[in-house]
Amino acid sequence: PEQNIARCWFNGRLVNPAEPQISVYDHGLLYGDGVFEGIRFYHRRAFRLQAHLERLQHSARAIALAMPYATDALAAAVDEVIAASPLDDGYLRLVVTRGAGSLGIDPRSCAQGNAFIVADRIGFTSAAQRQAGLSVIVAAIRRLPTDGLDPRVKSLNYLNHVLARMEATRAGADEALLLNAQGRITEGSGDNVFVVRRGELLTPPGIDGALEGITRGVVLELAASLGLPAREASLAPYELYTADECFLTGTAAELLPVREIDGRALDICPGPVTQAIESAFSALIARECGEPAETAA
Ligand code: PMP
Numbered sequence: 001p002e003q004n005i006a007r008c009w010f011n012g013r014l015v016n017p018a019e020p021q022i023s024v025y026d027h028g029l030l031y032g033d034g035v036f037e038g039i040r041f042y043h044r045r046a047f048r049l050q051a052h053l054e055r056l057q058h059s060a061r062a063i064a065l066a067m068p069y070a071t072d073a074l075a076a077a078v079d080e081v082i083a084a085s086p087l088d089d090g091y092l093r094l095v096v097t098r099g100a101g102s103l104g105i106d107p108r109s110c111a112q113g114n115a116f117i118v119a120d121r122i123g124f125t126s127a128a129q130r131q132a133g134l135s136v137i138v139a140a141i142r143r144l145p146t147d148g149l150d151p152r153v154k155s156l157n158y159l160n161h162v163l164a165r166m167e168a169t170r171a172g173a174d175e176a177l178l179l180n181a182q183g184r185i186t187e188g189s190g191d192n193v194f195v196v197r198r199g200e201l202l203t204p205p206g207i208d209g210a211l212e213g214i215t216r217g218v219v220l221e222l223a224a225s226l227g228l229p230a231r232e233a234s235l236a237p238y239e240l241y242t243a244d245e246c247f248l249t250g251t252a253a254e255l256l257p258v259r260e261i262d263g264r265a266l267d268i269c270p271g272p273v274t275q276a277i278e279s280a281f282s283a284l285i286a287r288e289c290g291e292p293a294e295t296a297a
Contacts, residue, residue, distance in 0.1 A: 006120040009081040011068070017118060027110050028097025032157040034113075035059035038251040039092040041119075042289035044082050046092065047251075049075060051214050056094065059153045065098055068113040081119045091122035091252060097156070124190070124252040125174065133259030133269035134174040134248065136188070138237050139164035143178040143186045143209045151186070151209050165189040175248065177240075177261075180209040185235040191250035192216040193235075193258075195243035196273045201230035208234055215249040222280040228273060237262065245271030255281055 008017035015021055028034035037052045046052075053071045060067050069077070078092060094117045101109030125134065141163045149157065160178065168176035168189070177193055178186050186209035187193060194203045194216075201223050204210045223230035233239075240246055246258035246266060255278050257270035270278065 005086050006118055007081050007084045008119075009077045009084075009117040011115060012077075014080065014084055021116065022097070022114060023100040025100040025103065026097050026114060027099065027101050027105075027107060028095065028114070028156055030103070031098075031105055032155065032159070033063075033065075033107060033110075034095060034097035034156040035063065035065060035154055036093065036095040036156060037154065038122075039078070039094060040090075040251050040254075041082050041087075041092060042089050042285050043291050044088055045289040046078050046082065047285060047289055048214050048218070049078060051217070052094070055152075055154060055212070055214070056096065059155065060096060062150060062153045063155065065096065065113060067096060068099075068115050069096075074115070074117075077115075077117055081117045085119040087119065087121065090119055093118045093120075095156070122252045124250075125256060129174055130256060133257040135172075135260045136175045136177055136246075136248075136258050137168050137171050137173045137262055138185070138240075139167045139176040139178050141167065141178065143180050145181050146207065146209050151206060151211050154211060161189040175256075178209070179237075182208075183236060184208045185237065185240065186210050187213075188248050188250070188253075191248040191253040191256070193240075194219065194247050194249065195235065195240055196245035196271060197239065197243055199229065199273075201228055201273060201277075202233040202235060202239070203230075204235055205232035213250060215251055215254070218281065218284065219249050219255070219277055222277055222284065226276060226280060228276070245269070245274050247274045247277075 006017040010021045037056045039052045040047045097114045098107050099110040099113045144160050164176035164178050175188050180186050192213040240261045241264045248256045257274050259269035
């Protein structure tokens with residue numbers, strides 16, 4: 001068996017990730033009461049760290065969760081856990097919970113939030129799936145409505161997304177897309193979705209129920225720099241079934257071409273726009289997270 005390569009920072013110090021750290025009374029665990037980020041690191045440098053930390057702060061403020069650590073302290077903790085990791089390229093999960101309280105739901109019983117960061121590999125898809133392109137379904141279960149929880153809050157409440165992902169597995173597909181109550185496409189279980197139609201790159205607006213993904217933002221930036229028309233647009237399943245190209249984006253996903261949606265095969269996968277964005281994305285990562293100037297001893 002492979003040696004355990006996970007490293008963990010918990011409330012200010014490096015700990016053994018295999019040992020329990022979180023109380024069974026933690027409201028993150030009991031009620032999904034908390035916020036999180038998934039962050040990639042390449043060549044031991046976190047990609048778009050400030051954007052992730054800002055989104056985390058905003059998520060926490062939106063649910064009135066007092067952050068136990070300031071942004072600078074969390075940035076230092078990220079550096080610490082990357083330095084402790086044997087991996088050059090990997091994935092960080094940064095979680096802040098409301099903390100331990102009573103068994104009741106009232107968050108006033110939680111005196112102090114808990115924060116942890118795990119550095120590990122992320123197995124979102126296999127190399128074979130990446131190569132072939134993904135088969136996706138539109139799930140029957142709907143996304144939590146935006147008037148129930150603002151989709152910009154990246155909270156620990158992922159149950160709808162988990163159930164959608166289970167539908168995909170049951171259907172023999174790789175990933176599920178969730179509709180909102182109005183039948184508009186929102187996002188995947190852990191990623192944003194893009195289509196290319198008539199030379200335009202389209203992605204659902206946040207108001208339809210999409211997380212404002214950091215990778216989604218990067219793809220929109222890259223499209224602008226490549227001179228590719230791109231905009232937010234409400235999409236029904238029809239726009240996906242009849243798309244020229246389709247791909248998913250996310251920190252874990254990076255950029256994943258889609259080859260079929262609900263059994264309807266796209267003509268090309270990956271298409272030329274997908275490939276252009278993908279190579280611009282790799283070049284951007286190399287620019288922002290290239291080999292560190294001072295090599296580690
Ligand atoms: N939507 C959902 C539901 C997600 O969990 C993620 C992954 N964080 C994304 C979209 C993509 O966001 P990002 O590019 O910031 O990782």
